[in-house]
Amino acid sequence: MYTSEEAAYPSRQAERRAPDGRRGLYARIRTKDGWAVQHAVVTMTDTSGQQVVRAETDAEGVVSSRPLTPGVYTAVATAAGYTPAALTAIVTGSGAAELGTVVLARQGGADLPPPGIWALDPAHCAISATAQHLGLSTVRGRFTEFAGRIEVGRSPETSAVAADIAAASIDTGNSTRDDHLRSADFLNAASYPTISYRSSGLTPAGSDRWIVHGMLTLAGVTRPVDLHLAYLGTGSDPWGGLRAAFRAETELRREDFTMTYNQVVRAGVNLIGSTLKVELDIQAVQSASLP
Structure with missing residues (x-):
């Protein structure tokens, strides 16, 4: 035993x-x-x-x-x-x-999972965005359809992240609001169905923290976006696989992606805040080791 x-x-x-x-x-x-x-x-x-x-x-x-x-x-x-x-x-x-x-x-005192190709497990991942509403509270939405992979190299310089999100999969719990978010006022999902992120480098920010540098394409606009990433560790799963867990977040300005729609509801207060807080809770399964 x-x-x-x-x-x-x-x-x-x-x-x-x-x-x-x-x-x-x-x-x-x-x-x-x-x-x-x-x-x-x-x-x-x-x-x-x-x-x-x-x-x-x-x-x-x-x-x-x-x-x-x-x-x-x-x-x-x-x-x-x-x-x-x-x-x-x-x-x-x-x-x-x-x-x-x-x-x-790891060199630089920052850890990463073992080298290899790691595929996101959508069933155990969450990608959410939060916006301020009426200057008083927040509205949280999540994307339900996405795929991605993390390639951990033998050195951070050879590591990479790639992810694609279905823009139309936004879900805030209100169908009327979701339809508006999918429209040309915001995500413009009909013309630009995919939100994509491709990393361009990693910078260590602590023993288990990294800044992922990359380009985000959203609503047809591509801008540089940094993700603040925490590596939470690895472990075996019941099916014989090896999993790694991460948490990442960033903040986006809507106007950087031409999402300028808003309504002034009273002096100095907009219906929707100018920034979005994006949070990612990720589990990835190692699909291949490096040769």
Whole structure:
């Protein structure tokens, strides 16, 4: 019977069952979330600075080598997109150097999910927009039809985000208001059925926060828009998949997208506020790993 930890991280079952009689370097290279770092390289140098081992991790993030001469060595684990980790390795009389689990942090101190292609799961995502109404309260709408993908590269510079939203899928809970929002006064869904976003770069903004730079096309107008993104972590799902969660938000000025319709209901007060707050709650499923 497996523990809950083993169920969450199946590769750890194999780690626990590794032969007790193994010799040489043995280490597990992991991200902060506990996922294997593939294509990581571990080197070991002796006290004279001579390299005695250079080994690459396997698909489970495990690295091993031939038996070594007893002594004290310096081990360095490196991987593209991660900050190198150095530690002292002591080789015993049996020729073994057990380093255990070595955690690599993303370069710049900001985390992302494991590299790969991640597809949005619409059933577990929400895209909403909130506008001020009468200067007193807010009206919230959501888009019910959308698709997208996140490509996490081995470095943030090679990562990308793409999303497409059906403009006509806006839903505020009021059919009359929704029809007006779909009209040429606002989304102009008949002429421009798709709202699209394509990223152009990422800037770290904290240990688990990013600013996604990109271009938003809305109602036929394309403007640069930054998303303030929080990466919430990864985890296994009951169907054998790996999921990542994010939350992002931004603020749009309606006039930037030629949505200037409004009514003055009393001195200094408009029916609709000039800005929209957009919030995204995202779950994405890893559909492919990077080669």
